[in-house]
Amino acid sequence: xxxxxQVASALKMAEELNLPALNTQxxxxxxxxxxxxxxxxxxxxxxxxxxRDTVIPGPGGDLPVRIYTPSEATDHSLIVWFHGGGWVIxxxxxxxxxxxxxxxxxxxxxxxxxYRLSPDVRFPEPVEDCYAGLLxxxxxxxxxxxxxxxxxxxxxxxxxxxxxxxxxxxxxRNGPKISHQVLFCPVIDHDYGTASYSSNAExxxxxxDSMIWFWDHYIGPDGDGSHPYASPIRADSxxxxxxxxxxxxxxxxxxxxxxxxxxxxxxxxxxxxYNCYAGMIHGFNGRVGIFDRSREALAEAAGRLxxxxxx
Numbered sequence: 601x602x603x604x605x606q607v608a609s610a611l612k613m614a615e616e617l618n619l620p621a622l623n624t625q626x627x628x629x630x631x632x633x634x635x636x637x638x639x640x641x642x643x644x645x646x647x648x649x650x651x652r653d654t655v656i657p658g659p660g661g662d663l664p665v666r667i668y669t670p671s672e673a674t675d676h677s678l679i680v681w682f683h684g685g686g687w688v689i690x691x692x693x694x695x696x697x698x699x700x701x702x703x704x705x706x707x708x709x710x711x712x713x714x715y716r717l718s719p720d721v722r723f724p725e726p727v728e729d730c731y732a733g734l735l736x737x738x739x740x741x742x743x744x745x746x747x748x749x750x751x752x753x754x755x756x757x758x759x760x761x762x763x764x765x766x767x768x769x770x771x772x773r774n775g776p777k778i779s780h781q782v783l784f785c786p787v788i789d790h791d792y793g794t795a796s797y798s799s800n801a802e803x804x805x806x807x808x809d810s811m812i813w814f815w816d817h818y819i820g821p822d823g824d825g826s827h828p829y830a831s832p833i834r835a836d837s838x839x840x841x842x843x844x845x846x847x848x849x850x851x852x853x854x855x856x857x858x859x860x861x862x863x864x865x866x867x868x869x870x871x872x873x874y875n876c877y878a879g880m881i882h883g884f885n886g887r888v889g890i891f892d893r894s895r896e897a898l899a900e901a902a903g904r905l906x907x908x909x910x911x
Contacts, residue, residue: 601850601878601879602879603851603879603881604878604879604880604891604893606890606891606892606893607851607879607880607881607884607891610887610890610891611803611804611805611881614805619633621807621809621810622807622809622810622813623807623809623810623812623813627688627689627717627718627719627720627817630688630689631688631689631717634685634689634690634694635691635693638691638693638694639693641887641890642889642890643697643886643887643888643889643890644697644888644889645696645697645700645888646697646700646701646704646888647700648668648669648670648700648703648704649669649670649671649672650667650668650669651666651667651668651669651700652666652667653665653666653667653692654667656732656733656736657732657736658715658716658729658732658733659725659728659729659732660716660721660725660729663713663714663715663716663729663732663733664692664714665692665711665712665713665714665733666692666696666699666711666712666714667709667710667711667712667744668699668700668703668709668710668712669703669709669744669745670703670704670707670708670709671707672745673707673745674742674745674746675745675746675747676707676708676709676744676745676746676747677706677707677708677709677746677747677750677751677752677905677909677910678708678709678711678737678738678741678744678746678747678748678750678751678752679702679703679706679708679709679710679711679751679752679753679754679905679909680710680711680713680730680733680734680737680751680752680753680754680766681695681699681710681711681712681713681753681754681755681759682712682713682715682730682733682753682754682755682758682759682760682762682763682766683695683712683713683714683755683756683758683759684755684756684757684758684759684760684784684785684883684886685717685757685758685759686757686758686787686810686811686813686814686817686818687717687718687723687726687758687761687814687817687818688717688718688719688813688814688817688818689717690717690758691714692712692714694756694886695712695755695756695759695886696712697886697887697888697889698756698885698886698888698894698898699712701888701895701898701902702754702898702901702902702905705898705899705902705906706752706902706905706906706909707906708746708752708905708909709741709744709745709746711733711736711737711744713729713730713733715727715729715730715733715762716729718817718818718820719817719818719820722817722818722819722820722823723818723819723820723823723824723827723829723830724827724829724830726762726818727762727765727766727769727829727830730762730763730765730766731766731769731770731773731775734751734753734766734770734775734776734778735775735776737751738751738775738776748776749777750779750909750910751776751777751778751779751909752778752779752780752781752782752842752905752908752909753766753767753778753780753781753782753842754781754782754783754784754901754905755782755783755784755786756784756785756786756883756885756886757784757785757786757787757806757854757882757883758787758814758818759784760782760783760784760785760786760787760788761786761787761788761830761832763781763782763783763786764781764783764786764788764832764861765828765829765830765832766778767781767832767841767842768828768829768832768835768841769829771840771841778842779842779843779908779909780842780843780844780845780904780905780908780909781841781842781843781844781845782844782845782846782847782901782904782905783844783845783846783847783858783861784847784883784885784886784897784901785847785848785849785852785854785855785858785882785883785884785885786846786854786857786858786861787811787814787854787857788831788832788833788854788857788858788860788861789831789832789833789834789857789860789861790815790819790825790826790830790831791831791857792808792811792812794853794856794857794860795856796852796853796854796855796856796857797811797853797856800851800852800853800855801853804851804852804853804881804882805881805882805883806852806853806854806881806882806883807853808853811853811854818830832861833857833860833861833864837868838864838865838867838868838870839868839869839870841865841868841870842870842908843870843871843872843904843908844862844865844870844871844872844873845872845873845875845900845901845904845905846858846859846861846862846865846872846873846874846875847874847875847876847877847885847897847900847901848874848875848876848877849876849877849880849881849882849883849884850876850877850878850879850880851879851880851881851882852880852881852882853882854882855876858874858876859874859876862874873900873904875897875900877893877896877897879893880893884897885897885898885901
């Protein structure tokens with residue numbers, strides 16, 4: 601399918617700005633630019649009963665978190681959220697619009713984790729931050745007004761990667777039971793050889809060169825990109841994992857690995873729904889108020905989450 605007209609318009613506007621390629625910038629410059637772009641984006645921020653920022657203890661010190669509570673009730677389900685940004689950029693504002701939509705739609709408390717970024721720290725420290733966030737949310741569920749036996753995880757891009765890794769960690773470490781994982785446009789494998797990495801290498805916001813830049817900062821010169829907590833599809837076993845909703849975009853370098861992971865999870869006996877949104881680009885789900893299909897994707901994810909977290 602051709603690019604959706606809303607996507608085509610957004611890409612044209614981005615091209616006219618003539619901004620430097622991400623992979624030509626320092627991490628510090630890229631982070632600063634990302635903050636400006638996030639603040640300037642005309643996204644919609646749905647009202648939620650309560651949104652508060654706080655800090656929790658993490659492996660390397662305090663971790664900032666943002667907690668979304670949809671009502672005064674005390675029987676919410678619980679979702680732990682990890683933002684995108686290639687492990688290098690991004691913060692709690694990245695997916696604030698999506699968190700608001702999902703919190704209301706699923707009647708869930710969402711704890712969004714601002715894990716440490718690379719290359720300030722490298723793999724596995726960011727994913728250990730995320731796992732620590734899961735443990736904290738589970739331990740404090742009651743005081744959050746949530747049920748610690750009904751937990752989901754979710755995230756976009758690198759956040760989808762971290763969500764998948766946390767599910768593996770929780771299984772391997774006998775951690776809290778996770779009922780559902782939502783992976784939006786996830787990074788799944790340290791491999792640039794897929795067909796979609798070639799066909800969608802340039803011109804659709806996220807480029808192949810940018811993904812190489814992200815991975816290089818995340819794992820470093822001596823890192824192991826094949827480790828299953830970095831590349832979840834390379835785990836020795838994918839059995840006994842939470843139900844999964846994997847949402848991909850047609851014009852995304854990562855679409856092939858998202859589909860491959862969905863197929864691998866299914867083959868291992870897990871409950872999986874995979875949907876590739878035609879005409880969309882990487883991270884479209886977070887552009888609430890910019891792309892109409894963002895709300896469609898979030899509604900799909902919310903339906904699946906609700907079914908798992910109410911079971």
